[in-house]
Amino acid sequence: MKKTLLSLFLLMGVLVLAACSSSSDRKGDASSASSGTDTSGDSIKMAGIFSASGGAAALGEPEMQTLKMLVDQKNADGGINGRKIDLVTYDDKSDQNEAILAMKKALTQDKVSIVIGGTTSGNSLAMLPLAEQNQVPYISVAASKQIYMTEDGQARKWVFKMPQDDQQAVERILQYLKENDLTKVAWLNVANSYGTGAHEEFGKHAADYGVEPVIEDEFEATVKDAKPLLTRVKKESPDAIIVWGTVQESAVVIKNIRELGLDIPVLASHGVATDQFIEVAGAAANDVVLPTGKLLVADKLEDSNPQKELLKAYNEAFTAKYNKPASTFGAYAADAFAIATKAIEAKGSDSAALRDYIEQELGEYVGLTGVFNINADNHMGLSPDSFAMVRIVDGKWTLED
Amino acid sequence: MDKKHLKLIYNNSLVGPGIFFALLFCLPLVGSNYTLAIFTMIGFYALVCIGLTMLTGYAGQISLGHAAFYGIGAYTSAYMTATVGLSPWLAIVVGALISALVALLIGIPTFKLKGYYLALATLGFGIIVYTAFKELTSITGGSNGFFGIPSISLFGFEFMTDQSYFYLIWLFVFMALIFSRNIIHSRVGRGLRSIEGSEIAADAVGVNLMKYKLQIFVISAIFTSISGSLLAHYVSFINPDLFTANTSIYLLIMVIIGGSTNIWGAIVGSATYVLLGELLKHYVPVILPNVGGEFEIVFFGLLLVLTLIYMPNGLVPQFMKITGKLHKKERSTPIAFSIDTRATGGKTND
Amino acid sequence: MEIFSQMLQLLFSGLTIGAIYALIAVGFVIIYNVTGILNFAQGEFAMFGALISISLVKANLPLWLAIILSIVIVAAIGAVFERTAIHTARKSSMTTLIIITIGVSIAFRGIAILIWGTQAQTLPPFTDNTPIEFLEAVLLPQNLWAIGLSIVILIVMMYFFNYTFTGKSLTACVVNPFAARLMGINPNKMSLLAVVVSAGLGALAGTVIAPISGASYDMGMMLGIKAFVAAVVGGLTNAPAAIAGAFLIGIIEAFTEGLWSSGLKDVVSFSLLLLILFIKPEGLFAKASGKRV
Structure with missing residues (x-):
């Protein structure tokens, strides 16, 4: 029994030593991975x-x-x-x-x-x-x-x-809806912190912009087919749909919106602002409107915009x-x-x-x-x-x- | 099963745990805060795994739903302290009681099932509870998580540093270990061991299986819940993603790696899991620097499979076997004796 | 009429998802019955199937060839998996075996990250995907592919198990492995065959779902778990029962989502699982064998 315990301690000891030594090694290899130069004390x-x-x-x-x-x-x-x-x-x-x-x-x-x-x-x-x-x-x-x-x-x-803030992206969307006279809106968000956080903000600010949510619901990040959910949306006949999620799940939902023939404006979150989204959603991505930083449209900014050169570089x-x-x-x-x-x-x-x-x-x-x-x-x-x-x-x- | 094994099983001396914890409690003298943080993490898992080991190894029941109790403990503590304003210690007790109750309710119908069916039922239970954490937004904060859980204090001493949490969690592990050893050596434990040997035989001699299994399930749920409560206070922010089916699976992995037939397997298993994860995270990117992502799980998965293929009983029982053999050679045990061990070798239950 | 078309729409969705679950669930059932192992890496076969076919299409192979090749490759992966992991550990305890298959699934996910990264990808639909209007509900050709393929598989499986020698041998291994061995059936070979077939089925499921929901390295886990549920609800000991269970789960999920709440979809299907396990553990559609409980 004692020997067993002893060997156990040895095993633990080895693992601990290894873990600790790895942490000191790490500094060295991290710097070599990133710079390839020596790490001076300075x-x-x-x-x-x-x-x-x-x-x-x-x-x-x-x-x-x-x-x-x-x-x-x-x-x-x-x-x-x-x-x-x-x-x-x-x-x-x-x-x-x-x-x-x-x-x-x-x-x-x-x-x-x-x-x-x-x-x-x-x-x-x-x-x-x-x-x-x-x-x-x-x-x-x-x-x-x-x-x-x-x-x-x-x-x-x-x-x-x-x-x-998510709140600012939501407000930007609400502003857009107001400018375009889209008042009856369906809100769908992915069921994780990204989605529910934005949903909260939407609930707080929608009324300020005269936007009336006719249906608010969630979809899973692993959603495969959102048509069941969308049939409910369709019944409410909204003026526009907001799909708040990141790339994969938003692509599925937006594809399903098109497939169901829901011919209304679709707004997405800044979470899909990558080319990956266009690739995964394919033709369904067309005409989706979303708020994003100016990186994706750097070329189209006016030359006077101080961000333009930075973004392009x-x-x-x-x-x-x-x-x-x-x-x-x-x-x-x-x-x-x-x-x-x-x-x-x-x-x-x-x-x-x-x-x-x-x-x-x-x-x-x-x-x-x-x-x-x-x-x-x-x-x-x-x-x-x-x-x-x-x-x-x-x-x-x-x-x- | 020879006498030596019986002796090992019923060895109830405090020498082993004593030495282990004495050494462990010296760690803060030499380790950095990071080392302490790692060992604190190991402690949280170890506390869960002690209960889960008893359930798996001694009661022969598999659970893929223990993240549920982990979460119930964490959320009860969070809610009771941050929202209701209860003392953290009282909240831990409330969490443990709720977990025990849930364990009892779910355990009664579930433990009529066997094998894979039991595994699936607990998996389903875990996923339902996880969804509840996500959907009961008024209590849990939903996917946004629960923020601002206060730290624990005891007689005016506030647990803030890694060091204090390190001692706190390992003190609980120590108590759980002693408690579990006592159970194993009690009537309940002997009843349980008989389940593991042969359920039908145990039943026939009048061991009330259901009662023993339920008792162990409830105890393991309480351990898990306490660990979850302490975790909530330690990290001060929790969200449902900490308590997914994956968490349950990883908890069971720790138990199986360590070896479910020995209570020490819980500690060795959780330590191996955490330390191995850290090691892989540090060394694998050195070998393959240009791949993004958590691909080091390849190595984790492979090591797991290899370990289990070559040591199907887990690390600790394997160690026992090896050291046991060495021991015998020194004493030049009679041949018949060692054959006897080998006959049961594949299934040593120490 | 509007209600009717909504119901029909939900039914279409349910059948499509059910068909995907069915293809994976059949794989479970075959492996479970022949080897006695519940394979937690089953969903990863679907993941591999989807991602490999996407890569092959990107390498300019025609879609049909890419799909067939990916099924073959995944079946080969299945064979390696069976020989290295399952076969060597077949005498271990059930818990150990569960963890071994979980370990394999973890390793598979890691390999997928290594090869494909973590970004979602997509496969073009099998055929032109113009929606078909049917009584005001919308059906996509890809949905028809999913449903059609799993019905074909159902028929093929029934034929295979009841009318071919190999199929009957597999069945024999399930019913009585000892007697099967006496009759000259090699259980080792059968175990290999079972894993290869279910890996291929999983891969097929992956290629079917990739055009619908996209594919990424972590898609396997939830697919696998849902297929488990489907197999158990239907009956783990019987392929047609598992397929029926899969369609049932798919439809229940679609209706829960369509009429009630998306968040509670999982709760409903897992509650059904618990209910079935507590009341009728042999499954809804299988005859009680008395042996598994």
Whole structure:
């Protein structure tokens, strides 16, 4: 019995040692993976935690890739003020527990100065208490308003957020409906936090825009055939349908809408603003209208728009490196990195100084997603007009306004 | 079954657990916060797995629905503390009571089933409870999740750090382990072992199978619920995705890897699962750097299959077998004796 | 009339989804009956079938050839799976076997990520997919393909099990493995055959559903679980009963979603599963054997 226990301890010991040593190795290989250069003691530590796989992979993968690409570029250009960036990246697999562990590791083991990530609102919400506890600035790339604001409307001290709020996307859609006199509307959302969060906002604001929901329901993220649900929608004969989800499930629902011959305007969420959606939905994607950042329609922006050149440059760099078009989600990570870079340029690696800089000194910042005005009350800083309404025409993105 | 095995089964000394936990409780002296976080995670799983191991290995029942109790514990604690304003400790008790009640209600009809049917019934039960978490938005917050669960405090001491949660969860694991060993060595345990041997025989000699199975099911539900409650306080934010059918499956995987016929299998299994996951996450991208996504689960899946093909009883029983053999060689056991062991070798139940 | 056309629409949807479940459920039943294993990796065969056919179409193969090739490849994967995992571990306990098939399904998902990434993809419909109007309800040719194929499979299976030597041998292994062995039937071969056939059926299900709902590496799990439910509700010991169960589950889900709520669809089908297990565990459409309970 004693021997057995002893061997058990040995086994555990080996595993523990392996786990611990892996964590110290990790710093080395992470930097070599991202920069291929030595990590001088003077480097600046940054963590990227994204859902590069699992349910939110369509969002998290380009975010992770963007951050890696930008860090590589920065380091190849000599780093920030001559200091290299030592990036550690973690894939949380769209799993909340993994995200928490990764955040813990980044903060307490890697001791990073700043964290970028949290692909889904759920993961961001799970990770942010750790950032607050450890007093490290955290720039989230997820949408929920709760991420940077407590329930009583206070800004969370250490948390900033890049994408627009879901609420702003919903409001943008409502505004569009109002402009086009579409008042009786069907609302369908995917049954996860992305969908229900937006649904809540829709419920709060629909009346302000004179929009009357005739039916509100959910569909599963794994939906195979939404026609049963749509027969109910059809009975209510709405003026327009809003389908709020990400790529795969939205594609199925919108295909079914077309198949049922429901000939009314279809609006989708900014979650489908990738070419993947056009590929999966095929012809059914045509005439879908949705709010999105301006990346997809960068070519069609006026030359005077300060974002135009930035967007084109990012798109070209990303396409050259990964051989696929850039997505809005990657742009969130790019903005986060750009803001972090500006802060590091000004303040070095001290976490508290970085936070103060982003909150107080950054001022107006033109990014890929929009023009940020971050201040002590608003740790996100975008306005709804950072969304453009786009329409898919013949499989291409066109500006709708 | 030889005497040695009987001795192992009924070994109720506190020396083993004592040494183990004494060593473990020294970990915060050397480990970083991250190491502690990992071991805290292992602790949450271990607490669940101790109950599940008794259910699988001793009562011979398979459950693919334990994430339901994990979730019931977590959501009850969240709701009772954040919304109602109850003390966290009271909330843990309420959660455990609800879980016990649900276990009893679902257990009575379910345990009439056997084998795969039981597995499917528990799977279905788990999915129904998961949907309830998602749909009862007024209580659970639905898919948006439940935010702002307060941390636990005891006599004015607030559990905030990794270190404090590490001690808290492993203290519970320790108590659960002792408690379970006592059960196994009790009348209930002997009754249960008879189920595992032959249900018909046990029935014939008048062991009330149903009662024993239900007792163990309820106990395992309570352990799982407590673990869920503590998890909720630890992470302060929960959502239904923590309690899917996948979670139930992974919990059972831990039990089977560790070895369901030994209560230590629960701890070894959950530790192996968590540490292996961490290791793969770190080393696989080094070997294959350019693939996005969680493809390291390939290795996890393959290792799982290989382990079970070569050690169908799990790690701990396999270890027992190996060390047991070494032990015997040293003492040059009579041949007849070792043949006897080998005859039961495939099915050692220690 | 409007109510009627809505009901008809729901029925079409239910039959389509039911047909997909049926193809996978038959696979379960065959493996379960021949090897005694409930194969949790069954849904992954559908995933492989869908993704492989998509890749082959992208490589400019004609659709029909891509589908046939993908079924063959998946059947081969099934053979490897049977020889390496199931055959070597066949003497393990039931719980261990369940976890082994779960481990295989995890590995399969990982392989799919490695090859296809995590993005959703789609397959063109088998034939021109112009909706057909029928009494004001809409039916797509792809739905007809799904329903038609599973009916064909039903007939083929009945013929196979009742009228061919191999089929009868398989049945014999189920009824009495010992006697079957005495009669010179090799159970090992039968086990291999069973897994290969059900892998092929799973792949077919995958290619049928890919044009309808798209395909991604994680599509297998829920398909597999639903097909389980279907097989158990119908009767796990009997292929036609499992097919009937699959259509029943598909229709119940469609009507729940169409008349009540999408969120509660799963609750209804899993509640039905529990109810059947508690009251009539041999399944709705199978004769009681008394052996499985």
